[in-house]
Amino acid sequence: MASFPPLQNDRLLRVARGETTDRTPVWMMRQAGRYLPEYQEVRAEHDFFEVVETPELAAEVTLQPVDRLPVDGAIIFSDIMTVPQAMGLEVTMVSGQGPTFPHPLETPDDLERLVEPDVGDALGHVFEALTVTRQKLEGRVPLIGFSGAPWTLMAYMVEGGGSKSYRHARAWLHRHPEAAKDLLRRTTDVVVDYLIGQVEAGAQMLQVFDSWAGLHGPDTFRAFCYPFLDEVASRVKSACPDVPLVVFAKNAHYALDALADTDYDVISLDWSMDPGAARDTVGDRAVLQGNLDPCALYAPPDALRRRVQHMLAGFGPHHHIANLGHGMLPDHDPEHARVFVETVHEQSEQMRTV
Amino acid sequence: MASFPPLQNDRLLRVARGETTDRTPVWMMRQAGRYLPEYQEVRAEHDFFEVVETPELAAEVTLQPVDRLPVDGAIIFSDIMTVPQAMGLEVTMVSGQGPTFPHPLETPDDLERLVEPDVGDALGHVFEALTVTRQKLEGRVPLIGFSGAPWTLMAYMVEGGGSKSYRHARAWLHRHPEAAKDLLRRTTDVVVDYLIGQVEAGAQMLQVFDSWAGLHGPDTFRAFCYPFLDEVASRVKSACPDVPLVVFAKNAHYALDALADTDYDVISLDWSMDPGAARDTVGDRAVLQGNLDPCALYAPPDALRRRVQHMLAGFGPHHHIANLGHGMLPDHDPEHARVFVETVHEQSEQMRTV
Numbered sequence: 053m054a055s056f057p058p059l060q061n062d063r064l065l066r067v068a069r070g071e072t073t074d075r076t077p078v079w080m081m082r083q084a085g086r087y088l089p090e091y092q093e094v095r096a097e098h099d100f101f102e103v104v105e106t107p108e109l110a111a112e113v114t115l116q117p118v119d120r121l122p123v124d125g126a127i128i129f130s131d132i133m134t135v136p137q138a139m140g141l142e143v144t145m146v147s148g149q150g151p152t153f154p155h156p157l158e159t160p161d162d163l164e165r166l167v168e169p170d171v172g173d174a175l176g177h178v179f180e181a182l183t184v185t186r187q188k189l190e191g192r193v194p195l196i197g198f199s200g201a202p203w204t205l206m207a208y209m210v211e212g213g214g215s216k217s218y219r220h221a222r223a224w225l226h227r228h229p230e231a232a233k234d235l236l237r238r239t240t241d242v243v244v245d246y247l248i249g250q251v252e253a254g255a256q257m258l259q260v261f262d263s264w265a266g267l268h269g270p271d272t273f274r275a276f277c278y279p280f281l282d283e284v285a286s287r288v289k290s291a292c293p294d295v296p297l298v299v300f301a302k303n304a305h306y307a308l309d310a311l312a313d314t315d316y317d318v319i320s321l322d323w324s325m326d327p328g329a330a331r332d333t334v335g336d337r338a339v340l341q342g343n344l345d346p347c348a349l350y351a352p353p354d355a356l357r358r359r360v361q362h363m364l365a366g367f368g369p370h371h372h373i374a375n376l377g378h379g380m381l382p383d384h385d386p387e388h389a390r391v392f393v394e395t396v397h398e399q400s401e402q403m404r405t406v
Numbered sequence: 407m408a409s410f411p412p413l414q415n416d417r418l419l420r421v422a423r424g425e426t427t428d429r430t431p432v433w434m435m436r437q438a439g440r441y442l443p444e445y446q447e448v449r450a451e452h453d454f455f456e457v458v459e460t461p462e463l464a465a466e467v468t469l470q471p472v473d474r475l476p477v478d479g480a481i482i483f484s485d486i487m488t489v490p491q492a493m494g495l496e497v498t499m500v501s502g503q504g505p506t507f508p509h510p511l512e513t514p515d516d517l518e519r520l521v522e523p524d525v526g527d528a529l530g531h532v533f534e535a536l537t538v539t540r541q542k543l544e545g546r547v548p549l550i551g552f553s554g555a556p557w558t559l560m561a562y563m564v565e566g567g568g569s570k571s572y573r574h575a576r577a578w579l580h581r582h583p584e585a586a587k588d589l590l591r592r593t594t595d596v597v598v599d600y601l602i603g604q605v606e607a608g609a610q611m612l613q614v615f616d617s618w619a620g621l622h623g624p625d626t627f628r629a630f631c632y633p634f635l636d637e638v639a640s641r642v643k644s645a646c647p648d649v650p651l652v653v654f655a656k657n658a659h660y661a662l663d664a665l666a667d668t669d670y671d672v673i674s675l676d677w678s679m680d681p682g683a684a685r686d687t688v689g690d691r692a693v694l695q696g697n698l699d700p701c702a703l704y705a706p707p708d709a710l711r712r713r714v715q716h717m718l719a720g721f722g723p724h725h726h727i728a729n730l731g732h733g734m735l736p737d738h739d740p741e742h743a744r745v746f747v748e749t750v751h752e753q754s755e756q757m758r759t760v
Contacts, residue, residue, distance in 0.1 A: 305678065
């Protein structure tokens with residue numbers, strides 16, 4: 053492993069490991085992205101996957117929110133589609149539609165088209181981006197790596213892109229349950245290698261995005277989602293015991309208790325979850341992350357501050373990483389992101405003095 | 407009110423009123439629709455809103471699933487967009503995109519474009535469709551009317567159509583909270599008149615669809631969703647005390663306890679909700695409806711039967727109306743819908759003999 057500058061602000065990692073800190077750390081999902089004019093400038097010259105695949109560009113974009121805002125972490129600019137790409141599927145970014153697969157997995161026979169990648173070859177650009185970014189961060193804040201979760205990646209690979217119902221992917225669970233599990237197992241293997249490789253390249257915390265977990269009911273979650281999420285955590289944890297793991301199983305409200313029994317250190321909550329109720333369910337089994345409704349950033353600053361304060365009060369001062377309940381939106385005002393971050397810092401320090 | 411043929415199968419209404427029956431009644435959201443070849447035949451000659459607006463065609467399509475399957479209820483073929491149309495907004499059906507507003511409500515000033523309709527004039531075609539359908543049903547099963555809920559209608563009116571995030575509509579809640587409440591109040595008034603008019607025209611049970619309730623977190627649900635849902639129920643109930651009211655607040659998992667304290671007799675659950683846990687929360691305050699994952703209908707018949715049986719066991723034999731957790735999908739096999747309905751009847755009778 054390369055040697056990196058010493059870390060100056062380690063609040064994020066300390067809270068993720070269950071320690072207490074002088075204030076609540078904060079970062080934002082999609083904090084590097086379209087709402088930043090400096091990101092738009094980069095994208096005016098380079099298309100989306102060119103930025104993802106060019107380590108210097110990915111590093112530049114990753115650092116933009118850290119240069120602008122007092123966030124307590126940097127998340128590598130990348131995309132969950134890197135894993136399906138590494139498994140041999142073509143993905144293109146279609147403006148207004150998001151990532152799209154020209155040739156999705158339509159039937160179980162299509163599994164033959166998948167390859168078992170060497171992640172160092174297929175995803176070396178992400179590893180290099182992490183190493184370059186970690187150097188350029190100069191220890192200001194920790195660097196977060198990430199991957200899509202097996203089910204969410206399967207949902208895209210079968211559906212072929214964004215969808216309201218993901219009914220093709222969900223149909224597989226009922227029509228081809230064994231092929232679905234085969235696909236999920238193969239995806240799990242790649243995700244595990246990918247996350248371990250990210251740590252070797254410089255990632256100091258890892259988040260697993262199960263963005264489509266909420267498409268399940270409790271039964272299919274138990275059969276097709278949870279086992280693979282759980283396996284990712286236990287295998288990555290045994291390889292990298294010191295690296296905090298975060299899981300974001302969006303809208304899987306019924307899964308909170310089960311997720312608290314996995315090797316994830318942190319459970320990230322979407323904005324539908326009541327912080328106090330979540331704390332009651334999870335107890336001291338995991339740290340909680342989240343969960344301001346991203347649309348609250350549309351509010352005028354004073355109303356936004358009240359909402360942040362209300363959220364912080366719900367979670368309490370400790371064992372909480374402040375974040376949004378989903379990603380930043382393209383028309384958010386960067387100055388409202390600043391209000392969010394600064395209010396978390398100010399209010400969470402005050403909460404500790406009461 | 408017109409006189410109608412006497413009702414022969416009243417299980418649906420009896421269960422909705424809290425009575426016990428010899429078997430569990432069952433119907434399916436979107437049971438009249440694209441998965442039926444006989445519906446496709448009608449649509450080959452008439453566009454979507456032409457069917458909605460022509461009482462004889464709406465009645466024909468409403469009766470199709472009742473003629474084909476032993477369902478215990480008929481739901482009028484219509485669309486929740488009838489209310490925004492009555493309020494003066496143009497809605498067109500765009501193939502592959504669903505209902506679309508060429509001129510959505512972009513700013514609070516646009517509220518001036520809304521009209522306060524006389525529902526008898528603006529929505530008389532729906533009332534007439536109900537009366538014709540009720541006659542043609544000849545008392546075989548009860549006729550269900552419906553409306554969109556105020557928040558869900560606002561979401562469409564502001565967003566202008568289907569969307570992944572509904573961020574324009576959600577932004578209003580934070581940018582223009584008073585204008586949002588004004589819009590919701592005005593929509594509530596129309597919804598109330600519309601539902602009462604449906605009863606006068608022949609509807610025997612009413613369902614309020616808050617399809618986008620799940621876009622809220624607990625706080626915005628309390629401010630912008632619940633009060634209007636609650637008001638619809640109390641005003642319709644005082645006008646029509648004998649007509650069972652059903653609420654379907656999709657994905658608002660945190661709202662179950664609060665909904666049980668309203669005047670809705672029945673709470674319809676999406677498939678993310680565990681039936682046993684929902685029963686524990688609701689107790690005897692409401693009857694439950696739902697909630698098989700519509701994608702389970704893609705399973706082979708034997709697997710589908712096991713899933714139906716599992717669902718019935720979760721709800722128990724009484725105070726349950728079997729349904730899906732969301733609507734039928736266009737590529738469902740009508741014969742699998744038959745398996746669903748027949749399994750509910752067979753298994754629920756057996757459950758009562760144990």
